[in-house]
Amino acid sequence: MLPSGTLTAVMLLTVVVGTTAALLAWRERQEPGAVPLTALLAGQVWWSVFFVFEYRAGTLAGKVFYSDVQWVGVVVIPVAWLLFALEYTGRDHYVRPRYVGLLSVVPVVTVVLAATNGYHDLLYLDTELVTEAGRTVLHRTGGPWYWVITGYTYLLGLLGSIPLLGLVRSDSLPFRGQSLGLLVGTLAPWASNVLFLAGAVPIPSLDPTPVFFAVSGVAYLGAITRFRLLGTSPSANHRARRLVFERMREGAVVVDRHDYVVDMNEQAAEILDVDPRDVLGDPAAEVIPRYEHLPEEGRASRHLTLGEGLQSRQYDATVTAVADFHGRSLGGVISFHDVSDHLRRQQRLEVLNRVLRHNIRTETNLIYGNADLMDAEGAHVEAVKEGAMRIEAISDKARDVIDIFERGRQPGRALTLSTVLDECVEEVREEYPSVAVDLEMAPDGGCGDGSDIAVSPVLTSVVRNVVENAAEHNDDDPWVRVRATCADDTVEIRVADNGPGINDHERTALERGNETPLDHGSGLGLWLIAWGTEMADGDLEIDDREGGGTEVTVRVPRLAAAEE
Incomplete structure (x- = not known):
């Protein structure tokens, strides 16, 4: 000491x-x-x-x-x-x-x-x-x-x-x-x-x-x-590493070597529609759909669809193995990359390609065929004219599709509900004067006159095509009723008619989300309605109306402001 x-x-x-x-x-x-x-x-x-x-x-x-x-x-x-x-x-x-x-x-x-x-x-x-x-x-x-x-x-x-x-x-x-x-x-x-x-x-x-x-x-x-x-x-x-995990755009789930969920970020919880507090510690197969089909080792991806119908989302599920310094497996990270927009753009191109290659080609062949049969008295002239009109209608629909794609790139713009509905109804009334088109702002529906309700401009093409489709395919005392109701956050537009309804194969193609060379719809109208509703972040329902006809319901969110 x-x-x-x-x-x-x-x-x-x-x-x-x-x-x-x-x-x-x-x-x-x-x-x-x-x-x-x-x-x-x-x-x-x-x-x-x-x-x-x-x-x-x-x-x-x-x-x-x-x-x-x-x-x-x-x-x-x-x-x-x-x-x-x-x-x-x-x-x-x-x-x-x-x-x-x-x-x-x-x-x-x-x-x-x-x-x-x-x-x-x-x-x-x-x-x-x-x-x-x-x-x-x-x-x-x-x-x-x-x-x-x-x-x-x-x-x-x-x-x-x-x-x-x-x-x-x-x-x-x-x-x-x-x-x-x-x-x-x-x-x-x-x-x-x-x-x-x-x-x-x-x-x-x-x-x-x-x-x-x-x-x-x-x-x-x-x-x-x-x-x-x-x-x-x-x-x-x-903190930064944790922040990257929590704020990354992709969903990520961490599993241990025994396939139990040990961590997930907010995006993954939203994608899987779960509360992390309820699923941490649970078997991954009970939390992640089709987990057993994902690769167990290495780095690979599988396509995964979550949700149903128009609200479904498609993901590339990528598995990245996690190992210690000795190469022993500790588990893995499953990341979910949303490819819905990419696949839907691909689907739209496929539909447009089918229309251009099949429908227009069919109508063109019909025109040529009837032209060959024409005689001096003008037989088959009406068939030629009708074919030409169908080509023009398809071209118009294609322009409408391009229009909603362009409007979809301008999320800051908005229109009033009254502007959208009045414009659509007037156009259809002029084009189909024999069809009774009624527009009703439900007195108890919260819309007023619609002048202070803001909606996506994409809704113009959607509603016009819904009303036009109802008017076009109806020859027996036709009528179309358009009714709008409004809530605090949403606008609902119901279009009912007394026409023949929408055939099954068109609905099947729409519900499946794509078309095949042997099974496709007859045109772009329904696709335009579905795509436009989706771009407006809305929901689309197509039901048979009691007593005959069809009822189409479009629900979209209200926006903050509108341009007159």
């Missing part, structure tokens, strides 16, 4: 170094981990100061008093160390008042027991002055709570060291230097405390831990000044 004067000088140096490091840390208190580090260094200084006072006190009462006061610094150090490690490495979501309060329960109880030690034997069973190595020192026998706080201190120290150990292998030299400096600064006094508890120190009754705070202070100063401890912080690294 050092001579008395030398020990005092070393402790004075310890206090100076610790105070300097604490002031430097406090100056950077806006940086992650600076405040807990300041508290840790302040606890070391406190312990060191009153250690000297205890060592130099000449009476039992004086030594006992300073020994009890030291507990304030002793219990601050492990709590501050853990909070610093969490905040410094980006795990600051644990550094909240309720967690700090829970961590402080045992330290606060310890300080109270130290202050009231004369009334119980919880902290110390016995206290006396003894002479060891020629010096009079305080000898205290620990009680049950002494070992509780000792175990608690080492537990917090271990928990705080774990996240810092990960930085030792960092590719960044400053981060490696910072973490090594911090670990050395922490391990030096803890090692001396272990030796003290084991009785392997020159003076068994004198805890030399404060002496090694000199090493701790130098290590912390080096980390602050040489490796920019509070100037270059890895705190953003942990």
Whole structure:
């Protein structure tokens, strides 16, 4: 053991170094981990100061008093160390008042027991002055709570060291230097405390831990000044990786090697329509549809359809294996890339290609065939004219399709509901004067006159084609009724007619979402209605009307403002 004067000088140096490091840390208190580090260094200084006072006190009462006061610094150090490690490495979501309060329960109880030690034997069973190595020192026998706080201190120290150990292998030299400096600064006094508890120190009754705070202070100063401890912080690294996982556009589900769900981001929860709190820990096969068809190893993708009808979405489900450093499988990440828009664009091109190649070619062949049969009296002239008119109608529909595609690229625009409905109804009335077209804004439907209800401009082509389709395919006392109702967030337009209805193969193609060379619809009208409703973020229903005819219901969201 050092001579008395030398020990005092070393402790004075310890206090100076610790105070300097604490002031430097406090100056950077806006940086992650600076405040807990300041508290840790302040606890070391406190312990060191009153250690000297205890060592130099000449009476039992004086030594006992300073020994009890030291507990304030002793219990601050492990709590501050853990909070610093969490905040410094980006795990600051644990550094909240309720967690700090829970961590402080045992330290606060310890300080109270130290202050009231004369009334119980919880902290110390016995206290006396003894002479060891020629010096009079305080000898205290620990009680049950002494070992509780000792175990608690080492537990917090271990928990705080774990996240810092990960930085030792960092590719960044400053981060490696910072973490090594911090670990050395922490391990030096803890090692001396272990030796003290084991009785392997020159003076068994004198805890030399404060002496090694000199090493701790130098290590912390080096980390602050040489490796920019509070100037270059890895705190953003942990948070950024988690943020990328949570905010990535793709849905992602993490499964372990036994195919249980262990994590998922918000996008995956929305795609799978689940609450993460309900499914974490469940078998992946119960959470992810067709999970058993996904590859088990490596990196591959499978097509996955979720939902039904027009509201279904298509995803490329990609599986990326996760392994440890020894190549052993730890599980995998299943990511869901939404390819619905790509597939729907492909589907639209296929439909347009089919119309151009099949329907127009058929009508053109019909025109040529009837032209060959024409005689001098003009037979088959009407058939030729009708074929030409059908080609013109197909061209008009194609232009309408292009129009809604263009309007769909302008999401900021809006029109009033009254403008959309009035324009569509008037056009159909002019084109089909024999059809009775009635427009009704439901009195109790919340729309008023529709002049202050904003909707997507795509709805113009949708409603016009719905009404036109109802009027065109009806020859027996035809009528069409258009009824609009409005809610706080949606607009519903119902178009009913007394026509022959929509045949099954057209509906089948529409519900399936694509066409085949042998099974396709007769034109673009229904596709235009379905695509336009989808672009307006709406829903489409086609039902047979009781008594004959068809009822088409289009629901779209209300927009914030409309252009007159």
